[in-house]
Amino acid sequence: MKKTSLCIMMLLLCKLSFSELVLNASNLSPSKNEDFNIEVSFLNEDKNKYAIEGIDNFDIISKGSTNSYNSINGKTTSAKSDIYRVRAKSEGKFSLKVRTDKGEEKSIVIDVQKNETINSSLSNRFILKSIIPKNGFYFGEKIPYEEYFISGVRVSSLNIAKSPDFKEFSVKDMTPYSNNNYIQNTVDFNGKQGVQLTLFKGILQANNSGVKKLSSSSLKIGEPTRDFFYENTSYIGGEDIQIEIKALPSDAPHDFKGVVGTLNSLESWKAKEVNVGEAITLTLTLQGSGNLALIDNLPIEENINFNIFQNVKDYNEKIIDGKYFNEKIFEIAFIPKKSGIQKTPSINIP
Known part of the structure; x- marks a missing residue:
C-alpha cells in the first residue's frame, strides 16, 4: 500500500515538474519602429486564464494561438501558446508580467531602443x-x-x-x-x-x-x-x-487684405477706343506666392468718369518645385460716362 502511494506521489511530482508557464519575446531590444512577437505558452498543461501586466505600453497589431507537440527520446511535450504581434508606443524599459488565475507568474523586460540607431540603418x-x-x-x-x-x-x-x-x-x-x-x-x-x-x-x-x-x-x-x-x-x-x-504687423497699409508674399501682374486691354456707354475691358492676371484667395474684389475707387464693374474670371493654385503658387484672373469693365480722352483709375494692391 505504501509503495502504491509513493508511486502516485512520484507521478504527480513528475507531472508538476514538466508543467510550466513560459513568457518569451522575439526581440528584447526593439525600437519604436519595429514589430516583434510576445509569446505566452503553457507547457504540458491546459491553457489557463491570464492577464499581461504592462501590455498597455504596446500596440497589439494581431493575436494568434497555436498548439504543438514534440516527441524526443520517447518524451512528449505539448505547448499551447498565444502569440501577440506588438509595437512599442514609446522608448524606454518596460516590464511585462503574465499572471494566471492559478497564481503562476513569469516576467520579462523589454528595452525599447531610441530611434536614432534603427533610423540610421533604415535610412x-x-x-x-x-x-x-x-x-x-x-x-x-x-x-x-x-x-x-x-x-x-x-x-x-x-x-x-x-x-x-x-x-x-x-x-x-x-x-x-x-x-x-x-x-x-x-x-x-x-x-x-x-x-x-x-x-x-x-x-x-x-x-x-x-x-x-x-x-x-x-x-x-x-x-x-x-x-x-x-x-x-x-x-x-x-x-x-x-x-x-x-501675426500680421499692426501697422498694415490702408486697404490691406492680408496678402503676404510676392505678386506679379499681367494686363491685357481689349480696346482703347470706344463710344460713350460702351465698355473698355481690362483682363488683369495676378500671380505669385501671395494668397489671392483673400482678394475677392480689386480695390478700385469710384470714379466720376467711368462706371466700373469687375468679376473673377478664373483662379487656380499649385505647388511648383516645393513652393506655393497661385493665379487669379480679373475682368474689369470701364464704361466711360462722357467723350474725350479719359484716364482709368489706378489699381493699387497693398
Whole structure:
C-alpha cells in the first residue's frame, strides 16, 4: 500500500515538474519602429486564464494561438501558446508580467531602443521625405507640404499606418494619382538608382497664429525574405514638425487684405477706343506666392468718369518645385460716362 502511494506521489511530482508557464519575446531590444512577437505558452498543461501586466505600453497589431507537440527520446511535450504581434508606443524599459488565475507568474523586460540607431540603418534603405520650404509663415499665408517615400531596395509591401495629422491647419489635398496608384519616379538615392512615390501633396493654412505642430505620415514597410509567407516589417515617419505662424504687423497699409508674399501682374486691354456707354475691358492676371484667395474684389475707387464693374474670371493654385503658387484672373469693365480722352483709375494692391 505504501509503495502504491509513493508511486502516485512520484507521478504527480513528475507531472508538476514538466508543467510550466513560459513568457518569451522575439526581440528584447526593439525600437519604436519595429514589430516583434510576445509569446505566452503553457507547457504540458491546459491553457489557463491570464492577464499581461504592462501590455498597455504596446500596440497589439494581431493575436494568434497555436498548439504543438514534440516527441524526443520517447518524451512528449505539448505547448499551447498565444502569440501577440506588438509595437512599442514609446522608448524606454518596460516590464511585462503574465499572471494566471492559478497564481503562476513569469516576467520579462523589454528595452525599447531610441530611434536614432534603427533610423540610421533604415535610412540607408528607404526614407520618408517631408518638404516644407521654410519654418515660419505669416498668418494667412498658404503653406505647401509634400511627402515622398524613396527606396533603394526591393519592397514587398507599403502601407500608410497613419496619415499625416494637420489638426491645427485647414488643408487642401492635391496629391496626384495614376489609375488610383501613387505617382512613381526614378531618382538617385545614396548614389544608386531608387524609386520615389508621391504620397502626399497639399496646401495648408493655419487656423491662427502661434507655434503649430503637424505630424508626418507613419509608414509600414515590408521587405521580402526567403520565407514566402513572411516579410521583415519596419516603420518610418510619424515625426512632429513645428511651424511658426507669425501675426500680421499692426501697422498694415490702408486697404490691406492680408496678402503676404510676392505678386506679379499681367494686363491685357481689349480696346482703347470706344463710344460713350460702351465698355473698355481690362483682363488683369495676378500671380505669385501671395494668397489671392483673400482678394475677392480689386480695390478700385469710384470714379466720376467711368462706371466700373469687375468679376473673377478664373483662379487656380499649385505647388511648383516645393513652393506655393497661385493665379487669379480679373475682368474689369470701364464704361466711360462722357467723350474725350479719359484716364482709368489706378489699381493699387497693398
